[in-house]
Amino acid sequence: MKKLYLILLLFVTLLPCLPGIAQPATRTLRLQEVIALAQEQSATARQAETSRENSYWQWRSFKSDYKPQLSLTGTLPDFSRTIMPVTQPDGTTDFKPVSINNSELGLSLNQVVSPTGGRVFVTSLMQRFDDFDRDQTRYNGNPAIVGIEQPLFAYNELSWAKKIEPLRYQESQKVYLEEREKIAVNATRLYFDLLLAQTNQRIASQNQSSNDTLYQIAQEKYKLGRLSKNDLLQLRLAVLNAELAMAQAALDQQTAALALKTYIGMKETDELELLAPEGIPATTVLAEVALAEARKNRKESINFSRRLLEAEAQMAKAQGDNGLNASLFATFGLTNRGASFTDIYTSPENQQRARIGFSMPILDWGRQRSIYKVAELNKQLVQYTVDQEEANFEQAVLTQVNQYNTLKARIATTAEADAIAQERYEIARNTFLIGRISITDLNIALAEKDQARRAHIASLSEFWTAHYMLRQLTLFDFEQGKIIE
Incomplete structure (x- = not known):
């Protein structure tokens, strides 16, 4: 009873302080x-x-x-095993099993030319062909190609x-x-x-x-x-x-x-x-x-x-x-083919390409x-x-x-x-x-x-x-x- 009295007394004493404690700052x-x-x-x-x-x-x-854009593109691998029609020397068609793979890899450096609206590029390409039925491998590539693409008279x-x-x-x-x-x-x-x-x-x-x-x-x-x-x-x-x-x-x-x-x-x-x-x-x-x-x-x-x-x-x-709209596309580079990868870089041949296309409304x-x-x-x-x-x-x-x-x-x-x-x-x-x-x-x-x-x-x-x-x-x-x- 005495303990309860003390608790009640303490509660009554602290009661006036409670609202102050609850008040937000x-x-x-x-x-x-x-x-x-x-x-x-x-x-x-x-x-x-x-x-x-x-x-x-x-x-x-x-x-x-x-700014110059460097990109790497490729297809690794492109494997195919199927039966394909093959035309014979006498004109008939025979169906033969084919097991091949085509792989290619390209590295390109592109740079736009803002004053003219065109672009110049440098590309290196490599292709590999595998014939698994005949156990043959062939390479084809372009060690280096330099090109330009330029619109003429265009926006x-x-x-x-x-x-x-x-x-x-x-x-x-x-x-x-x-x-x-x-x-x-x-x-x-x-x-x-x-x-x-x-x-x-x-x-x-x-x-x-x-x-x-x-x-x-x-x-x-x-x-x-x-x-x-x-x-x-x-x-x-x-x-x-x-x-x-x-x-x-x-x-x-x-x-x-x-x-x-x-x-x-x-x-x-x-x-x-x-x-x-x-x-x-x-x-x-x-x-x-x-x-x-x-x-x-x-x-x-x-x-x-x-x-x-x-x-x-x-x-x-x-x-x-x-x-009148026209466009110029031109490339110059090196190309080669061979049975091994190193053959591509041995005495490569020149490769050139030039194209001018245009369109002009008449009526x-x-x-x-x-x-x-x-x-x-x-x-x-x-x-x-x-x-x-x-x-x-x-x-x-x-x-x-x-x-x-x-x-x-x-x-x-x-x-x-x-x-x-x-x-x-x-x-x-x-x-x-x-x-x-x-x-x-x-x-x-x-x-x-x-x-x-x-x-x-x-x-x-x-x-x-x-x-x-x-x-x-x-x-x-x-x-x-x-x-x-």
């Missing part, structure tokens, strides 16, 4: 820390990183196409790709940087959504506590006949509204916290406590500087050049593929001209589209600069308005307690206090969102004065 974060987490571990960041790696390996694959895909693909790779690198800045923009929006929700929760808690205190004081005044029934009911209604506002603010805070955690890839169950940014960049952004940096750093400039080159390439293809009912005209008009369309997109892009940059500078100037105004509204409410509250203003005036001061605090948080949100959007549009860090890389 609170993690305090600033805006830059949230952005860093999002750019490092969010799903969007991993997607951007994977896309960049994909572009890198595509670029590596493209560059390898222009040179190699040359055009060498102009276009480097731009495509540079564009992919810019896309990665822009995606990182886009992540910063999205993280900033979610950060301020949660910060505003936490601010609303604090406002609701303060208002509920203040209204409850005022209501208790008002009840005493009402009993003494110094307050009307109408004012008392207004204060009671304010208490109820504050309780409803607290419940809604708590729900909004949980929703905003979940959205932010999900986006930045935060798996911890810690509660987040966000700190409002205290200072803002002192730099004033000049429109001409921002526009120059955007033209220099963004993917759009590269994208416009690439698309125009692709349109020109399609015109060249339409012209090259629909006129196509305007097909060639139509294809070329379509390609020409597509190029004009691309040019007009690029011109319009370039104008839209420049307009977006200039608009963002104006918005950035305007929102920056507003922060000082909203901060002062917030401080004044907080002070005015305290004065109104104290004045109400001594009965010199009505409950209506107090409620007006309360509403203006809350509105001023929310307006200041909103102005901070708009400014920092504009700040990171300007970075995204220019790929330039105006605080540090350097290009984002």
Whole structure:
């Protein structure tokens, strides 16, 4: 019995500590820390990183196409045991068993010639034939063959790709940087959504506590006949509204916290406590500087050049593929045959081959001209589209600069308005307690206090969102004065 009493006493002693133990830890974060987490571990960041790696390996694959390619091909073995028809000298057919094997091996070195669109190659071939029924072995081979294959008057895909693909790779690198800045923009929006929700929760808690205190004081005044029934009911209604506002603010805070955690890839169950940014960049952004940096750093400039080159390439293809086409194929090498492997390399004979093939439309009912005209008009369309997109892009940059500078100037105004509204409410509250203003005036001061605090948080949100959007549009860090890389 005594032991049970001690256990119960220990349980009662530790009971107040249990809620504290179960409470999740609170993690305090600033805006830059949230952005860093999002750019490092969010799903969007991993997607951007994977896309960049994909572009890198595509670029590596493209560059390898222009380097010498060494390949080994062969058939080892090609064995056959069957009965085959054999024509006799008198014209009759006899069926005889055949047991043979054919093996071949080839080593080739190929190199494309991008200025001409052709290729040169060096090849060494070896063939071996085995007749097992007659116990015979024969060799045939080409110790060395040098050749060239060259299209004439045709579209040179190699040359055009060498102009276009480097731009495509540079564009992919810019896309990665822009995606990182886009992540910063999205993280900033979610950060301020949660910060505003936490601010609303604090406002609701303060208002509920203040209204409850005022209501208790008002009840005493009402009993003494110094307050009307109408004012008392207004204060009671304010208490109820504050309780409803607290419940809604708590729900909004949980929703905003979940959205932010999900986006930045935060798996911890810690509660987040966000700190409002205290200072803002002192730099004033000049429109001409921002526009120059955007033209220099963004993917759009590269994208416009690439698309125009692709349109020109399609015109060249339409012209090259629909006129006179010819191809040259020529080889020179050594060849030999023999009963042993070494016979192939003993006094080999010369081998030459040359071939020129061509095709030329004679009657196509305007097909060639139509294809070329379509390609020409597509190029004009691309040019007009690029011109319009370039104008839209420049307009977006200039608009963002104006918005950035305007929102920056507003922060000082909203901060002062917030401080004044907080002070005015305290004065109104104290004045109400001594009965010199009505409950209506107090409620007006309360509403203006809350509105001023929310307006200041909103102005901070708009400014920092504009700040990171300007970075995204220019790929330039105006605080540090350097290009984002």
